[in-house]
Amino acid sequence: MTGPRYTPLAQSLPATVPFVGPETQERQRGAPFLARLGANESVFGPSPRAIEAMRQAAGGIWMYGDPENHDLRHALADHHGISPDNIVVGEGIDGLLGYLVRLMVAPGDAVVTSDGAYPTFNYHVAGYGGAIHKVPYSNDHEDPAALFTKAAEVGAKLVYLANPDNPMGSWHRGADIVTAMDALPDGCLLVLDEAYVECAPDGTAAPVAADDPRVIRMRTFSKVFGMAGARVGYAIGAPGLISAFNKVRNHFGMNRIAQAGALAALHDQDWLAQVQTRIASARDRIGAIARDNGLSPLPSATNFVAIDCGRDGAFAKAVLEALVAQGIFVRMPFAAPQNRCIRVSCGTEADLNAFATALPQALAAARSA
């Protein structure tokens, strides 16, 4: 008897996971982590108003969420001073990237990204059969000019750029991105992932019109808003592009509690400001811990810090594994030369104390390996 008949594309795909989750690692090591600093979650949590809104919404979970995400889209439109027609809400940036790739990328279509940039974007491109072309980072920064030149060269339909960048924490001024966009080839859409922009200096968000047809910007409640587990992201773009998501999205896919929580979180800008302050302090502390151990923290406009361990990827990986063995969950860049670093998310004082205690032992273990 024949089994199910997969598409040729599906047959060709590996059953990979873009990231191994910390819970999986905890089950493997048989103990919980002491500090969860690997997924750039916000340990400072969401606004208490968001928590309260989610608790209030729990009893109403018997109802499907509003498939139009009306209230959240309108609140976001007010917040950004744009039209609700410029906004699509989805199941995190990951979900929205999947829909976007599906709309644009057929087997063989060219897509450009940086070597070592967000793997989940690559996962979606590969999943729809796209051909990924990569350009190197430049001095630990994504390189808009190189990305757009490569996009022109290969006739890319999409080019991905995160600003600020994950995993390096580096950033460009938004105005510089816009200037670089002059070289964006006709018919190539810039996917500008601004997941971390709320913890970046003023002027990092790209000053582009919401109707600009050359770019779609991705935003999220997973990072500074502290709601990674809620799966709420949104994209800002020209109305025609935004409405195209209605062709493919899971219309009733949004969790109703998450809708309520995101709405409340957006309205608590005081909490956002507090978190921004805590992130800045935690970045300083991570930097100080790194320097105390003879390592070089990279400047960061995100809620994490990449720490240059001073040798190659194998050494950084040994440091990381020794940290994980001590109960400190961190991650690291995948590609050279960025993989000379480990990536440490902003934590509470207790989290960072645990990291400070574990790091010298991890370095010693890596050096003696």
Place this chain on the structure above:
Amino acid sequence: MTGPRYTPLAQSLPATVPFVGPETQERQRGAPFLARLGANESVFGPSPRAIEAMRQAAGGIWMYGDPENHDLRHALADHHGISPDNIVVGEGIDGLLGYLVRLMVAPGDAVVTSDGAYPTFNYHVAGYGGAIHKVPYSNDHEDPAALFTKAAEVGAKLVYLANPDNPMGSWHRGADIVTAMDALPDGCLLVLDEAYVECAPDGTAAPVAADDPRVIRMRTFSKVFGMAGARVGYAIGAPGLISAFNKVRNHFGMNRIAQAGALAALHDQDWLAQVQTRIASARDRIGAIARDNGLSPLPSATNFVAIDCGRDGAFAKAVLEALVAQGIFVRMPFAAPQNRCIRVSCGTEADLNAFATALPQALAAARSA
């Protein structure tokens, strides 16, 4: 300047919504519904233990959910007496159907369903370019023999069958489905949607082995478990098929609060039994209201009742619209001859009192139209 370049398939798709949500209708009419009886949600709500678990989980929403859904998959495996390798958890049955279609259906591939069956399945098939072939209902029942014969005739990769059926509420004995599966053609996967099976008579669930490679069964926390807004569904199938979902699913797509709620809901089988009793009572009441108005309720193994309005689709639609105008949210089948019915979800006593009050006026309005 050229805009973004969509795939030919994406260009061909309409920006449709499988269902208009009740919130959209409330905004259009400028008033909330008195009774929300259109989406087969469970007005009886989730287990109080699930609500409490979700409230407790709200503060931890800063963490991504476990991408393996380990605890829930293992609990479901225990519940069903199968292996966790037979279970994939996803963003509702809608999300899982999307992944399944993506794995199997390339442009032009044949898929079979019943004319008037679940539109969201058709939405996914169309979205991946599949060719949908339909067979008629037989006496308001889905017709397994006709479905499988058609599947053989067109070389279908997938055939969809809901048992119990939505929108008619009719059902087959599970053993009869299994017998009919002898005619399922080689290489055609049966998608057996058992979303409503927890409110059906014993013997409705198909007695197939979890490893049977011919079938994938869909289950959900959206119906009898009262958690539609949480977006938690799961599929049961052979391990190879189940692991194929890892090629395409949004690994971090599950809401963390929803994971906690579903786990608690599964463990409260007493609540499930209470809801089953209330559903049975509400079905009886809907039937009595229908008969009081000279209409014919159809037998139902679901949490809704299809009511035969005794004339054609235009008449039933007029009844429906008059109910909606009075604040009673109901829906109706899309295809003839089933569209002579309206479909009324089980409600609270207050909900059904409101329906009982509105129905005579709605019928009068429809008859005078």
